[in-house]
Amino acid sequence: MRARSIRGMGTLATAAALATVVSACSAPGEGASGDAATSAVVGIAYEPETLSPLLGFGKDGNSKIFDGLLTHDADLKLKPALAAALPEVSDDGRTYTYALREGVKFSDGEPFTAKDVVFTYETILDEKTNNASKGELDAIESVEAKGDDTVVFRLKYPYAPFAERTVLPIAPEHMAGGQDVNTGSFGTKPVGTGPYKLAKWSKGEQLVLEANSGYWGGTPKIERFTMAIIKDDDVRATRLRSGDLDGAILPPNLAKAFQGSGQKTYAAKSFDYRTVTLPTGNKVTGNTAVRRALDIAVDRQTMVDGILEGAGKVAYGPVPTDSEWFTEGTERTYDPKKARKVLDAAGWKPGKDGIRVKDGVRASFPLWYVSGDKLRQDHALAYASDAKKIGVEVEVQAGTWEVIEPRMPKDAVLAGGGSPADPDFDQYPLLRSDLAGDGFNNMGWYDNATVDRALKAGRESGDRAERKAAYDTVQRELVKNPGYTFLTHIDHLYVVDDRFGDLSTQVEPHDHGLAAGPWWNVEDWRP
Amino acid sequence: MSRPPWGPMARLAGRRALFAVPVLGTVTFGVFAIAAASPFDPVKAYAGTAGLSASQDTLDQLRANLGADEPLVTRWWNWLTSAVQGDLGDSSALRQPVADVIAERVGWSVLLASAAFLVAVLLGGLLGVLAARRPGGWTDRAVTSLAYTLEAAPPFWLGLLVMWLFALKLGVLPAGGLTDTGSTVVTADQVVRHLVLPAGVLALSQLPWFVLYVRQGSATHSRRTPCGAHARVDSPSAPSCWDMHFAPECCRCSRSSARVYPNSSPEHCSWRPSSAGPASPRRPSRPPPPSTSRCWPH
Numbered sequence: 001m002r003a004r005s006i007r008g009m010g011t012l013a014t015a016a017a018l019a020t021v022v023s024a025c026s027a028p029g030e031g032a033s034g035d036a037a038t039s040a041v042v043g044i045a046y047e048p049e050t051l052s053p054l055l056g057f058g059k060d061g062n063s064k065i066f067d068g069l070l071t072h073d074a075d076l077k078l079k080p081a082l083a084a085a086l087p088e089v090s091d092d093g094r095t096y097t098y099a100l101r102e103g104v105k106f107s108d109g110e111p112f113t114a115k116d117v118v119f120t121y122e123t124i125l126d127e128k129t130n131n132a133s134k135g136e137l138d139a140i141e142s143v144e145a146k147g148d149d150t151v152v153f154r155l156k157y158p159y160a161p162f163a164e165r166t167v168l169p170i171a172p173e174h175m176a177g178g179q180d181v182n183t184g185s186f187g188t189k190p191v192g193t194g195p196y197k198l199a200k201w202s203k204g205e206q207l208v209l210e211a212n213s214g215y216w217g218g219t220p221k222i223e224r225f226t227m228a229i230i231k232d233d234d235v236r237a238t239r240l241r242s243g244d245l246d247g248a249i250l251p252p253n254l255a256k257a258f259q260g261s262g263q264k265t266y267a268a269k270s271f272d273y274r275t276v277t278l279p280t281g282n283k284v285t286g287n288t289a290v291r292r293a294l295d296i297a298v299d300r301q302t303m304v305d306g307i308l309e310g311a312g313k314v315a316y317g318p319v320p321t322d323s324e325w326f327t328e329g330t331e332r333t334y335d336p337k338k339a340r341k342v343l344d345a346a347g348w349k350p351g352k353d354g355i356r357v358k359d360g361v362r363a364s365f366p367l368w369y370v371s372g373d374k375l376r377q378d379h380a381l382a383y384a385s386d387a388k389k390i391g392v393e394v395e396v397q398a399g400t401w402e403v404i405e406p407r408m409p410k411d412a413v414l415a416g417g418g419s420p421a422d423p424d425f426d427q428y429p430l431l432r433s434d435l436a437g438d439g440f441n442n443m444g445w446y447d448n449a450t451v452d453r454a455l456k457a458g459r460e461s462g463d464r465a466e467r468k469a470a471y472d473t474v475q476r477e478l479v480k481n482p483g484y485t486f487l488t489h490i491d492h493l494y495v496v497d498d499r500f501g502d503l504s505t506q507v508e509p510h511d512h513g514l515a516a517g518p519w520w521n522v523e524d525w526r527p
Numbered sequence: 528m529s530r531p532p533w534g535p536m537a538r539l540a541g542r543r544a545l546f547a548v549p550v551l552g553t554v555t556f557g558v559f560a561i562a563a564a565s566p567f568d569p570v571k572a573y574a575g576t577a578g579l580s581a582s583q584d585t586l587d588q589l590r591a592n593l594g595a596d597e598p599l600v601t602r603w604w605n606w607l608t609s610a611v612q613g614d615l616g617d618s619s620a621l622r623q624p625v626a627d628v629i630a631e632r633v634g635w636s637v638l639l640a641s642a643a644f645l646v647a648v649l650l651g652g653l654l655g656v657l658a659a660r661r662p663g664g665w666t667d668r669a670v671t672s673l674a675y676t677l678e679a680a681p682p683f684w685l686g687l688l689v690m691w692l693f694a695l696k697l698g699v700l701p702a703g704g705l706t707d708t709g710s711t712v713v714t715a716d717q718v719v720r721h722l723v724l725p726a727g728v729l730a731l732s733q734l735p736w737f738v739l740y741v742r743q744g745s746a747t748h749s750r751r752t753p754c755g756a757h758a759r760v761d762s763p764s765a766p767s768c769w770d771m772h773f774a775p776e777c778c779r780c781s782r783s784s785a786r787v788y789p790n791s792s793p794e795h796c797s798w799r800p801s802s803a804g805p806a807s808p809r810r811p812s813r814p815p816p817p818s819t820s821r822c823w824p825h
Contacts, residue, residue, distance in 0.1 A: 049622060050622045127592075130573065130589055130593065132577035132581045132585055132586070132589060133577040133581065135580075135581055135582045138582075182592070183618075185623075187622045188622075202704070202705060205703070205705070228708045238695055242698060245708070400566070401579075402568055402571070417580070429580060439579075439580075439581050439582050439583045440579045440581070
């Protein structure tokens with residue numbers, strides 16, 4: 001007994017000695033964020049792969065370091081940035097002319113001119129440039145500088161939402177032009193015209209921005225804006241609680257814990273949808289009766305309340321119910337009884353195990369979600385459970401995109417997406433039959449001639465009413481033949497320290513990068 | 528002191544270096560082959576989330592630009608021939624030349640590794656020697672069990688543990704990074720505070736083998752040394768063999784051990800039981816005969 005206690009003490013002593021050695025090296029701690037509200041540190045989940053706009057950074061605008069020709073206000077309306085005004089559009093909708101703002105300088109002091117705009121767009125469209133988003137600029141036929149202060153875009157086809165694409169950040173030709181676009185140092189040491197300059201970027205750790213004192217829109221009051229890259233939700237919440245962070249994006253269950261504790265919670269509305277693809281090539285999911293039955297058999301409100309803890313909305317299509325583009329009357333009522341009748345009427349009769357059968361085909365299909373994505377997993381399981389109640393078997397399976405992609409023509413996938421800027425951005429690639437199976441476009445191989453025509457009309461017409469009519473047609477067709485079961489639109493939750501005052505959020509896309517959240521306009525914060 | 532055997536050493540080094548060529552060739556080819564066989568697509572990885580809305584044309588173009596469409600052997604050969612000439616290629620994950628990526632980080636890695644190594648060697652030497660002083664004693668048992676426990680603990684788990692304790696629970700040390708969040712300048716005190724946990728964990732994970740190695744060396748010595756082992760039995764105040772590390776002549780042993788082990792000749796025993804405790808080591812009047820070299824098995 002005695003020998004054991006002595007041994008125990010020895011272990012303790014060793015441990016204590018180790019602890020002393022370890023702690024002896026530590027200096028007194030100091031807060032990361034000063035009390036002065038001139039700096040802010042926020043925690044985000046993802047960091048950009050590159051800071052070069054030529055490779056896709058900030059393509060949806062608001063990149064902090066750069067400006068686009070246009071930018072979005074709080075309501076996502078376009079307003080001029082590097083352009084002096086909104087573009088002049090020719091009658092055929094194929095020529096966009098931008099007059100540029102005068103006297104703008106890049107943060108290295110060099111003037112911004114039309115040549116930089118031409119350089120940026122031409123480089124992105126160049127075959128040798130590894131920019132996976134270049135398809136978004138597909139409409140461009142040519143970009144031309146007229147003098148130093150005018151740029152003219154000519155389009156291959158009329159493309160109504162083109163102005164939305166010109167929020168794309170402009171890179172300086174004198175910096176980025178002389179190096180390899182794909183691997184040059186511009187991607188890590190960018191120079192732009194934006195409200196902030198890059199002070200430091202430690203990949204995987206933090207991105208520090210410093211106010212650009214020469215910013216044409218006025219020097220930001222928040223002089224230093226740091227984005228800490230913290231992938232793990234729990235770690236982000238802990239660091240927010242410890243005061244290391246002033247704000248963070250959090251999942252609903254973690255955000256709840258911060259209510260009324262010196263922090264404010266902001267729920268940003270979004271176009272970020274979760275949907276189930278119902279591939280046309282599968283005998284079950286390709287069947288219109290099955291599609292329509294599933295569409296009314298899923299209990300969307302329960303998903304919002306249970307999975308999203310109320311932080312979201314039910315979704316009937318890519319367009320959220322509170323969007324101006326939403327078609328009234330296309331809401332679906334949760335009605336499993338009616339769903340069963342639809343299946344009965346179409347000849348899907350319950351088999352011995354309760355799963356319906358028609359012409360020897362069992363009403364059963366696999367549903368894939370990306371492994372590790374808890375939110376998609378929860379949606380998939382809830383979907384399967386609702387489908388079971390009407391006699392449709394959904395086998396939920398997890399896999400990486402490498403596993404899922406080759407199965408997409410036949411198997412259902414729990415997919416996500418959403419771009420608020422224009423209805424064309426979501427619906428065209430999601431529903432056009434000629435884009436079926438083109439990369440990740442139209443993953444469900446949706447094929448509906450009426451929808452195809454409406455999508456084309458919506459894209460080409462410059463008239464707001466004509467466009468609205470076109471997207472109404474699309475949404476009504478999706479009620480008749482729902483090739484996807486849309487489930488929810490997800491709110492993005494942010495918690496930010498009180499001392500920055502009342503902040504606002506924009507309507508956010510699926511990919512809510514570093515410039516989303518209440519800090520979308522950090523340059524305008526006046527704490 | 529005889530001259531080191533330069534010739535044989537050079538030949539050995541040369542042979543090893545020559546042998547490394549096919550080994551490296553095979554290993555790198557193996558890595559390329561495994562990558563090619565995996566379902567992981569470098570183009571999808573490069574495109575990231577943008578790839579999820581990219582058209583097939585764009586993806587195909589990316590594939591061609593990245594050279595990912597070339598056959599395995601070509602890709603490997605291109606990489607190998609460039610690498611030999613000093614061009615390590617570009618990192619598709621970081622969008623930077625690989626050489627730059629390495630150069631940016633190697634200094635910090637060296638700092639981390641050397642700090643950890645220094646702590647491991649100092650602490651490991653100390654604990655190992657302490658443990659070996661009395662093999663089987665409580666210090667030894669404590670140190671040895673600690674060493675085995677640490678050896679069994681995976682470093683990543685240790686890392687999570689100390690992060691949980693020091694960063695989350697106690698809040699005394701940062702959980703990660705080179706400097707504080709929000710700081711753009713690298714200052715020495717910040718680096719030191721951020722170095723403690725990673726270097727500590729790295730040191731702890733390297734500590735066990737070093738402790739056990741040092742202890743084993745000393746303990747083996749002790750076991751094989753008649754004087755040490757028996758001196759302890761004979762008299763509690765007798766020096767253990769540990770002391771003899773520092774007295775190469777070693778045989779400061781008791782007369783009794785000399786009796787049991789006649790080979791350790793009594794005239795080399797400088798130690799005699801006395802009320803004043805162990806005498807300070809003294810050089811014997813003449814060098815020990817070869818038979819006493821068993822005190823130094825190495």
